[in-house]
Amino acid sequence: MDGMIERRGFLKAAAAGGGMLVAFALGGAPRGARAWAEKPVATDEVDSFLAIDGEGRVTVYSGKVDLGTGVRTGLAQIAAEELDVPLARVAVVEGDTALTPDQGPTYGSLSIQNGGVQLRQAAATARQALLREAAQRLGVPAEGLRIEEGVVIAPDGRRASYGELVGGKAFRLKLDANAPIKPPEARRIVGRAVPRLDIPDKVFGTFRYVHDFRLPGMLHGRPVRPPALGATALAVDEASVRGIPGVVRVVHQGAFVGVVAETEWAAIRAAGELRVRWSDWAGLPEQARLWEHVRATPVAQRQVTSERGDPAAAIAAAPRKLSATYDFPIHTHGSMGPSCAVAEFRDGRLTVWSASQATHNLRKQLALMLGMPVEQVRCIYMEGSGCYGRNGHEDAAADAALLARAVGRPVRVQWMRADEHGWDPKGPPTLVDLRAGLDAEGRVVGWESEAFIPKGAGGNVDLAAAELAGLPRESQINPGNIIHNLATPYAFPAVRTVCHRLETTPFRPSWIRTPGRMQNTYANEAFLDELAAAAGADPIEYRLRYLPADDRRGREVLERVARLAGWQTRPSPQRERGGEVLRGRGVSYCKYELTRTYVAAVAEVEVNRRTGEIRVTRFLCTHDCGQIINPDGVKAQVEGNVIHTLSRTLKEELTFDRRAVTSLDWASYPVIGFPEVPEIVVELIDRPNERPWGAGEPTAAVVPSAVSNAVFDATGVRLRSVPFTPAKFRAAAAERGA
Amino acid sequence: MSQTVAMIVNGRPVSVTADDPQMPLLYALRNDLGLTGPHYGCGLAQCGACTVHVEGEAVRSCSLPLAAAAGKRITTLEGLGTPERPHPVQAAFIAEQAVQCGYCTNGMIMEAAAFLAKNPRPTEAQVRQALAGNICRCGTHPRVVAAVLRAATRG
Numbered sequence: 001m002d003g004m005i006e007r008r009g010f011l012k013a014a015a016a017g018g019g020m021l022v023a024f025a026l027g028g029a030p031r032g033a034r035a036w037a038e039k040p041v042a043t044d045e046v047d048s049f050l051a052i053d054g055e056g057r058v059t060v061y062s063g064k065v066d067l068g069t070g071v072r073t074g075l076a077q078i079a080a081e082e083l084d085v086p087l088a089r090v091a092v093v094e095g096d097t098a099l100t101p102d103q104g105p106t107y108g109s110l111s112i113q114n115g116g117v118q119l120r121q122a123a124a125t126a127r128q129a130l131l132r133e134a135a136q137r138l139g140v141p142a143e144g145l146r147i148e149e150g151v152v153i154a155p156d157g158r159r160a161s162y163g164e165l166v167g168g169k170a171f172r173l174k175l176d177a178n179a180p181i182k183p184p185e186a187r188r189i190v191g192r193a194v195p196r197l198d199i200p201d202k203v204f205g206t207f208r209y210v211h212d213f214r215l216p217g218m219l220h221g222r223p224v225r226p227p228a229l230g231a232t233a234l235a236v237d238e239a240s241v242r243g244i245p246g247v248v249r250v251v252h253q254g255a256f257v258g259v260v261a262e263t264e265w266a267a268i269r270a271a272g273e274l275r276v277r278w279s280d281w282a283g284l285p286e287q288a289r290l291w292e293h294v295r296a297t298p299v300a301q302r303q304v305t306s307e308r309g310d311p312a313a314a315i316a317a318a319p320r321k322l323s324a325t326y327d328f329p330i331h332t333h334g335s336m337g338p339s340c341a342v343a344e345f346r347d348g349r350l351t352v353w354s355a356s357q358a359t360h361n362l363r364k365q366l367a368l369m370l371g372m373p374v375e376q377v378r379c380i381y382m383e384g385s386g387c388y389g390r391n392g393h394e395d396a397a398a399d400a401a402l403l404a405r406a407v408g409r410p411v412r413v414q415w416m417r418a419d420e421h422g423w424d425p426k427g428p429p430t431l432v433d434l435r436a437g438l439d440a441e442g443r444v445v446g447w448e449s450e451a452f453i454p455k456g457a458g459g460n461v462d463l464a465a466a467e468l469a470g471l472p473r474e475s476q477i478n479p480g481n482i483i484h485n486l487a488t489p490y491a492f493p494a495v496r497t498v499c500h501r502l503e504t505t506p507f508r509p510s511w512i513r514t515p516g517r518m519q520n521t522y523a524n525e526a527f528l529d530e531l532a533a534a535a536g537a538d539p540i541e542y543r544l545r546y547l548p549a550d551d552r553r554g555r556e557v558l559e560r561v562a563r564l565a566g567w568q569t570r571p572s573p574q575r576e577r578g579g580e581v582l583r584g585r586g587v588s589y590c591k592y593e594l595t596r597t598y599v600a601a602v603a604e605v606e607v608n609r610r611t612g613e614i615r616v617t618r619f620l621c622t623h624d625c626g627q628i629i630n631p632d633g634v635k636a637q638v639e640g641n642v643i644h645t646l647s648r649t650l651k652e653e654l655t656f657d658r659r660a661v662t663s664l665d666w667a668s669y670p671v672i673g674f675p676e677v678p679e680i681v682v683e684l685i686d687r688p689n690e691r692p693w694g695a696g697e698p699t700a701a702v703v704p705s706a707v708s709n710a711v712f713d714a715t716g717v718r719l720r721s722v723p724f725t726p727a728k729f730r731a732a733a734a735e736r737g738a
Numbered sequence: 739m740s741q742t743v744a745m746i747v748n749g750r751p752v753s754v755t756a757d758d759p760q761m762p763l764l765y766a767l768r769n770d771l772g773l774t775g776p777h778y779g780c781g782l783a784q785c786g787a788c789t790v791h792v793e794g795e796a797v798r799s800c801s802l803p804l805a806a807a808a809g810k811r812i813t814t815l816e817g818l819g820t821p822e823r824p825h826p827v828q829a830a831f832i833a834e835q836a837v838q839c840g841y842c843t844n845g846m847i848m849e850a851a852a853f854l855a856k857n858p859r860p861t862e863a864q865v866r867q868a869l870a871g872n873i874c875r876c877g878t879h880p881r882v883v884a885a886v887l888r889a890a891t892r893g
Contacts, residue, residue: 068839068876195835202840203831203847204824205775205815212774245740245757264769265761336779336787336841336875385777386839386876417780632835636881640838643877666784666873674866677879 039170041101046129046171048101049122050079054167056150058083058090063103064115065095066198067357068386069637069696071111073196074629078116081182081190082123083130085150085162092197095359095381105358107389107458107511108481109597109694112629116692124179129171134160184688191688193632198383210355210382210393211340211414218342218410219248220264221403222271223465224257225423228659229507230281233257240275250274251406256469258403260411268416282658284506291327294431294502300455301501306487309494311437314446318437322530326434326523328704328722330654331427332663333512334671337385338415339392339424343400345408349376354397355384361460362394366401369466369473388644389480390461390510392424398465418664425461425510426654428454428479432486432523442535444546446494449527451486451520454479454509455501461510479509482516485701488524489554489591490546506656513644514700517592522722525588525705529572530718538569539587539709547589554591556685557600557622561587564683565602565620572713581606586709588702597698598624601642603706604678607714609733612726614711616646616678621699623682626690634695638682641699647672649704653723743808747771748817759805764788766804767814775815775844779873786845786872790814796852815844818851827851830889831882838876845872850886859890 040047041061051059060079066072076090093099095106103115127147134152135142137160144155150162184191201207226233232255241247241259246266251258257276261267285293315321341354350372356362359379367374384393396413404411415423431452437445456478466473486497532542540562547554561567565585574584584607589600604618619642628634651670655663663669708719717733741759745752747767754766762781767773767790776799779787783798790799791813819825824832827850837843846869853868854860860868865886874882 068841070838195832196837198840199832199835199837200821202837202843203815203828204819204821205773205844207840208774209777209841211777212768263757263765265756265758265765269758334875336785336839336873337777338779383839385841388875414778417782636835636838636878639880640877643879644875647875665782666780667782671873671875673871673873674869674879674883675863677866677877680880 039099041099043101043103043118044175046122046125046173046175049119050126050171052162052166054163056085056089056161056163056167058085060090060092060119061100062092062094062115062119063101063360064111065106065357065381066383067106068383070196070630070633072198073194074112074633075116075119076197077189077194077629078120079123081187082120083127083150084147087189087194089150095356097359097363097379102360105361105458107357109592109696109698111694111696112692113596113694116629118175120181121175121177121179124181125173125176126171128176128179129173130162130165133165137165187688190629191686192630194630196633208382209337210342210353210384211337213342213353213382214412215342215344215410218412219260219262219407220267221258221260221400221411221413222267222416223399223413223419224259224271224274224276225419226255226278228278228281230283231255231278233276234279235277237275241270241273244269244273249407251403253469256402256465258399260403260407284656284658284660286658287656290429291431293506294429294452297502297504299500300503303483303499303501304496305483305499306495306497309446311446311448311494311496314494315435315437315448318445319440320438320534321435322438322534323433323435324527324530324720326432326526326720328430328519328522330429330507331512331648331652332421332654332669333388333391333424334669335385335387335391335420338417338420339396340384340412340414341393341397341400342410342412343397343404344410345404349378350401351378351380352397352401353380353382355382355387355393356397357387357390357393362397365394365460365463365473366398369398369463369471370401370405371472389512389515390425392420394461395423395464398463402465402469421664421669422661423464426507427512427515428505428507428509430519432520434523434527436527436531438531438535442537444492444531447488447492449486449497449523451499452502453482453499453516454505455503456509457481458511461508464508477505477509479505480511480515482519484520484593485517485524485590486520487594489551489589489594490528490543491548492546513641514697517590517697518645518701518704521588521590521701522704522708525590525702526708526720529586529705529709529712533572533712536571538571540567541569543587543589553598553624554589557598557624558589560683560685561600561602561620561622564622564681565604567602572709573716574713580610581608582714584710584712584714586706586711586713588706588709590698590701592694592698592701596693597695599698599702601699601702601706603710605707605710605714607711607729609715612729612733614650614707614724614729615676616707618679618681619646620681621683622685623695623699624685624687625693625695625698626687627692628684628686629692631684631686634684635682637695638699639680641697642680642703643672643677645700645703646678646707649707649722649724651723651725741805743804745807745809746811747773748813754804756804760803762800763790763802763804763807763812764799767799773814773816777841777844779841784873785842786849787842789845789848791848791852794852794855796849815847818847825851826889826892827854827886830885830892834881834885834888836878836881836885838878842872842874846874846882850889854886854890862887
């Protein structure tokens with residue numbers, strides 16, 4: 001068939017990377033190296049995304065990976081829909097640098113929006129090719145053919161299955177941007193709440209996480225991190241662990257120290273008992289003076305993210321001027337499962353199994369660190385514990401690679417809880433100053449904001465092991481694209497929003513769910529609430545006043561959340577002042593990055609004004625991410641965003657002394673628990689004719705401000721410093737004289 | 739000194755030899771017996787990811803020395819039910835799609851199953867309290883509560 005040729009090894013590669021990964025590993029066949037480049041991975045070729053075997057089974061190759069969000073199911077739905085095959089016939093191979101296209105890291109709520117759309121186009125292109133081939137074989141025009149469950153059927157009933165048409169061969173086609181996508185009325189799999197493919201295995205204990213991966217002859221490693229971030233190991237006493245049965249090696253290079261043992265428990269014991277003489281270091285700022293430190297940090301760059309008119313002059317001339325500062329603390333990802341990886345050197349090549357959200361990038365970083373050609377490194381994604389951003393998985397991979405190289409055998413590294421809390425890269429501290437002027441009628445005449453945030457973008461986060469061992473690395477800081485959403489979606493007459501990009505930040509930064517968009521939206525939406533209160537206006541009405549009239553989807557989420565919550569139109573705060581517990585409601589709105597997913601939320605709270613305890617009783621949300629692939633999957637993401645971000649808003653804050661992190665477990669870094677989780681009401685707005693946008697992050701953006709606004713509505717006390725702990729509330733209330 | 743510990747795991751007699759009998763049960767289950775349902779989460783009995791049943795009680799296997807499990811009947815997630823014969827809590831977790839990354843799911847199911855065995859008709863508040871010591875970071879809480887209540891109704 002035209003464009004489809006035999007490709008030896010194509011299916012072998014598929015098998016090695018997919019559902020048979022475990023069998024391949026347990027069987028111990030050294031196939032990793034040979035499978036290195038057995039199939040195309042360029043993002044403009046159909047074969048990079050899809051293969052169909054002789055039985056008509058479809059393998060999807062995705063550079064975007066499932067981080068526990070369920071996106072694997074969504075991707076399978078997209079492929080099954082466009083190819084007209086049953087969902088059960090689709091398998092997904094994710095994040096294998098030898099098998100899957102580099103579609104960029106799995107971050108920024110782009111897996112469906114970008115990755116899914118690319119896959120959809122590949123599947124649509126493949127469908128066209130299959131129809132062409134069938135038309136030729138059956139001797140009928142392609143227009144008269146129909147497809148049912150992977151079988152092309154002619155008007156006279158003759159059939160040709162995908163397996164017969166293409167089984168085991170490559171398509172050898174470029175992605176065709178004009179290949180037609182199924183119209184909404186023809187869709188049968190996409191848009192439905194298909195149950196997630198991974199849940200049964202996770203519920204019966206048969207799912208294989210990276211933590212469960214084993215290789216023959218594999219050893220267990222543990223890093224031994226310094227007690228101070230910048231300390232180096234002056235002397236390592238190997239004799240101190242010689243008495244532990246099973247200890248194989250102590251590895252020491254600069255500040256990188258690790259132990260390798262025959263059993264996991266021996267490695268854990270050795271890491272705990274190893275005596276190391278560390279140098280002194282105390283270079284962290286004093287936590288109590290963190291914000292002074294942030295303000296005093298040299299600025300690398302000033303970025304104006306929106307500018308209109310002359311807000312400074314407008315504010316200066318305004319009869320009412322308001323200003324406020326909002327701060328958001330340093331957070332850890334706090335993954336349930338500490339980071340884990342397995343590394344194996346074989347025939348001069350390195351294979352790493354990792355839950356990295358960016359295996360293609362990790363591969364380059366490992367090659368740089370180890371001085372190896374990129375082609376000799378392969379990274380294979382295996383699902384780990386939810387990461388919510390760039391946590392420690394890549395660092396564990398680097399630890400495992402250094403230890404495996406030192407001992408010449410495969411090494412599995414799993415961090416301990418204190419390693420994860422202490423050494424994952426952190427969500428950086430964020431400080432936003434805001435100023436605005438109101439005219440006599442309470443209208444906004446000028447809006448200015450300045451954010452103090454570290455420089456960098458969504459590039460790579462340096463590997464901790466490379467830094468500790470003094471090995472080559474990119475030597476950059478990258479906290480994510482945290483400038484987004486400092487510019488507001490509102491049509492104020494004069495605006496200037498500026499990011500002061502700082503040279504440094506106390507901890508190695510990275511992105512945690514909704515980086516920047518959440519902190520900036522928090523500041524904007526809470527400060528806007530302050531303006532609405534000053535103007536004596538209802539907070540939703542005030543927002544609608546400034547939302548452009550032609551932004552109909554934005555207005556709709558706000559109007560619908562008002563209905564969903566039974567919102568009473570009135571200014572904040574509410575007037576009821578009797579009793580110890582006061583009730584209030586707060587709204588927030590976000591148009592993600594001002595270009596995509598719309599979210600509006602109402603938080604309902606109870607505040608005990610004596611103790612300062614804040615209880616969120618109900619959280620309501622309207623969400624428009626365009627076309628919905630799997631409504632239950634989107635709903636689960638919205639719920640997860642709300643709960644995760646409530647935890648961050650009400651409870652989470654990294655603590656540290658001058659040397660290192662001190663919040664090293666769940667007792668010292670408390671998070672939300674079952675008794676505190678509110679009722680969550682989600683209304684999804686499906687737009688089957690629109691393009692699909694992301695849903696993994698946008699809802700988080702509205703959570704802290706909705707809570708701040710609700711607390712203000714209940715009590716008249718404005719919270720501007722996350723986390724909103726009882727002590728913070730009591731302090732803010734005392735300051736206000738309430 | 740190494741020690742051999744005999745137990746009944748998921749209904750089958752097994753024995754595990756460890757150099758250090760103080761090794762937590764979790765490592766024997768995962769590495770010696772290949773039962774990876776229970777997960778290492780914190781090693782401090784704070785999060786619940788490692789929960790197993792010891793004589794029917796929910797126990798954090800990260801903090802129970804192997805020696806203390808000698809002669810005991812241990813049930814892990816793999817032994818609680820199977821796709822063919824799921825435990826009501828497992829069936830309910832699937833029905834409610836009460837999983838995201840699933841790393842905490844073992845603990846949620848094992849804790850809930852032990853709880854329902856003692857309190858088969860709990861209120862929602864009791865379910866929340868029963869799971870107060872189990873951490874989830876993905877935010878599956880409402881679905882987990884719904885699943886446990888569903889299992890209680892149908893179990």
